[in-house]
Amino acid sequence: MVWLAVTVSFLVFAVAAWWAMFPGARDEAGGQAGRMLQRGSAFIERLRRRASQQTRQSGQELRTKGAGYVRRASRSKYFLIAAALMVIVPVSLILGLRQKVILDGGTDPVPVATSSQIRELLEGENLVPPEPPPPEVFVEAERELAQLSPSARLSIAAPEEIVSADRRWEQIDRDFRQRVLAIYKVMEGRGIKMVLVEGFRSAQRQAELAAAGKATRAGAGQSCHQYGLAVDSAPIRNGKLQWDMNDPWTREAYHLYGQLAQEAGLEWGGNWRSIKDYVHLEQKDRCRAARRAAGAG
Numbered sequence: 001m002v003w004l005a006v007t008v009s010f011l012v013f014a015v016a017a018w019w020a021m022f023p024g025a026r027d028e029a030g031g032q033a034g035r036m037l038q039r040g041s042a043f044i045e046r047l048r049r050r051a052s053q054q055t056r057q058s059g060q061e062l063r064t065k066g067a068g069y070v071r072r073a074s075r076s077k078y079f080l081i082a083a084a085l086m087v088i089v090p091v092s093l094i095l096g097l098r099q100k101v102i103l104d105g106g107t108d109p110v111p112v113a114t115s116s117q118i119r120e121l122l123e124g125e126n127l128v129p130p131e132p133p134p135p136e137v138f139v140e141a142e143r144e145l146a147q148l149s150p151s152a153r154l155s156i157a158a159p160e161e162i163v164s165a166d167r168r169w170e171q172i173d174r175d176f177r178q179r180v181l182a183i184y185k186v187m188e189g190r191g192i193k194m195v196l197v198e199g200f201r202s203a204q205r206q207a208e209l210a211a212a213g214k215a216t217r218a219g220a221g222q223s224c225h226q227y228g229l230a231v232d233s234a235p236i237r238n239g240k241l242q243w244d245m246n247d248p249w250t251r252e253a254y255h256l257y258g259q260l261a262q263e264a265g266l267e268w269g270g271n272w273r274s275i276k277d278y279v280h281l282e283q284k285d286r287c288r289a290a291r292r293a294a295g296a297g
Contacts, residue, residue, distance in 0.1 A: 171200035201225030
């Protein structure tokens with residue numbers, strides 16, 4: 001490093017001495033440097049002008065070609081519109097109709113299931129209702145519910161008067177029944193067994209429940225239960241129906257129930273804003289049509 005510094009210092013000193021002692025050579029070197037700078041500047045200017053000229057020519061060519069494309073497109077506009085429609089219309093129809101099916105005897109399109117498991121079950125063989133639990137299960141559940149305080153009852157998802165509820169699967173609309181059973185089947189595969197708590201509901205029972213104002217606000221003729229298009233279900237564990245939404249297992253079970261209901265094209269009462277009816281499923285569009293047909297709205 002020392003030798004390098006000495007060498008560099010010597011060279012700098014030698015150049016400075018030459019510059020001071022030989023003014024003619026100094027002037028000649030300065031002139032050469034000036035001419036080199038001028039030539040460099042001229043070369044850079046020529047490059048700049050050439051690039052500018054090429055840019056203008058390219059822009060003019062693009063404008064000319066673009067105008068030609070526009071003229072050709074204008075002459076073929078009807079052909080282009082027809083070609084676009086041939087692509088857009090089939091795709092739009094597929095996307096719009098892929099999740100809807102017209103049910104026999106129905107008036108409104110109802111979304112089909114999007115879950116692969118739900119869809120496979122609905123497209124497969126006829127699903128059979130599971131064996132119901134012993135009547136004592138419902139008697140014990142109603143007795144326990146009657147002992148709860150009003151504040152404790154707030155976190156309970158159970159319907160009212162479950163012992164006297166109708167649990168006959170044959171009273172439920174066949175298509176709707178298959179959707180509910182598909183949900184039961186998927187949940188059973190995940191370790192959660194579901195039980196039908198109430199299916200069909202008579203006009204008299206509906207009026208009584210509405211008058212009590214606890215389980216429903218729908219009067220006679222307004223509930224989907226009356227048309228076989230609604231059910232109330234509950235998970236069962238260790239021989240007992242589970243209602244307590246403060247329990248993590250129960251809460252997860254009901255939310256899975258609601259998620260699968262949506263995939264099966266059904267409405268879950270747990271998504272309602274007013275009364276949260278976690279046990280409730282209904283086929284809303286067909287129920288609305290049934291109410292209109294019955295003159296009940």
